[in-house]
Amino acid sequence: MSNENTPEFRYADETEVRVSQLMLPGAANAHGSVHGGEMLKLVDSIAYVCACRFSGGLCVTAAVDRVDFHEPILVGELVNLIARVCYVGRTSLEVEIDVFAEDIPTGSVRHTNSCYLTMVHMEDGRPAIVPRLVCRTREDKARWIQAKTRRELSVRQREERERLVVKFGQLSDEELDRLVAG
Numbered sequence: 001m002s003n004e005n006t007p008e009f010r011y012a013d014e015t016e017v018r019v020s021q022l023m024l025p026g027a028a029n030a031h032g033s034v035h036g037g038e039m040l041k042l043v044d045s046i047a048y049v050c051a052c053r054f055s056g057g058l059c060v061t062a063a064v065d066r067v068d069f070h071e072p073i074l075v076g077e078l079v080n081l082i083a084r085v086c087y088v089g090r091t092s093l094e095v096e097i098d099v100f101a102e103d104i105p106t107g108s109v110r111h112t113n114s115c116y117l118t119m120v121h122m123e124d125g126r127p128a129i130v131p132r133l134v135c136r137t138r139e140d141k142a143r144w145i146q147a148k149t150r151r152e153l154s155v156r157q158r159e160e161r162e163r164l165v166v167k168f169g170q171l172s173d174e175e176l177d178r179l180v181a182g
């Protein structure tokens with residue numbers, strides 16, 4: 001692990017990171033709401049902070065496993081991001097991020113995004129071991145199980161994708177035409 005101050009384990013309920021940012025006109029897309037790419041950058045940045053604090057060293061993004069945009073975010077709203085570590089492997093960890101948009105004058109809040117990123121702790125250019133994650137609340141235990149299931153599904157999906165690329169790459173034009181026609 002990264003340095004002599006890095007503990008053997010960390011509690012899941014102590015991994016939370018919060019960031020707030022006012023959405024200014026420079027973040028807008030062609031429709032006047034906040035550009036999806038701006039949100040992805042914020043999400044990736046908070047995942048980085050959360051993962052580096054947890055591991056006690058530098059981390060890289062290995063995968064943006066899922067980002068759901070439930071509702072648009074408007075220019076002028078305050079975006080509040082909450083990140084937490086919900087699962088760890090040997091050198092990787094999953095960060096869950098919830099995004100809330102706040103209409104500042106009324107204080108009304110909407111849950112706009114749910115995101116899951118896999119980060120890998122690096123030392124000397126190579127993946128390095130992360131602390132264990134100890135889940136002591138019901139919520140953290142549920143998050144752990146859900147994240148473990150997501151990880152297993154994602155490995156199976158990756159294998160299936162690779163199998164399909166090989167399989168369809170070997171088909172003739174006629175066979176492909178038949179499949180496209182349904």
Ligand SMILES: CC(C)(COP(=O)(O)OP(=O)(O)OC[C@H]1O[C@@H](n2cnc3c(N)ncnc32)[C@H](O)[C@@H]1OP(=O)(O)O)[C@@H](O)C(=O)NCCC(=O)NCCS
Pocket residue numbers: 059060061062063088089090091092093118120127
């Ligand atoms: C991510 C990276 C370090 C993985 O390297 P690698 O040689 O595949 O390393 P390993 O096979 O030892 O995998 C390391 C861990 O990452 C996980 N991992 C690797 N690729 C992954 C992927 N695409 N999705 C999810 N997890 C992944 C592995 O499961 C493993 O986890 P574990 O140790 O907890 O079991 C490497 O692919 C890389 O440097 N990618 C570029 C990262 C980057 O530039 N990000 C954007 C800027 S930060």
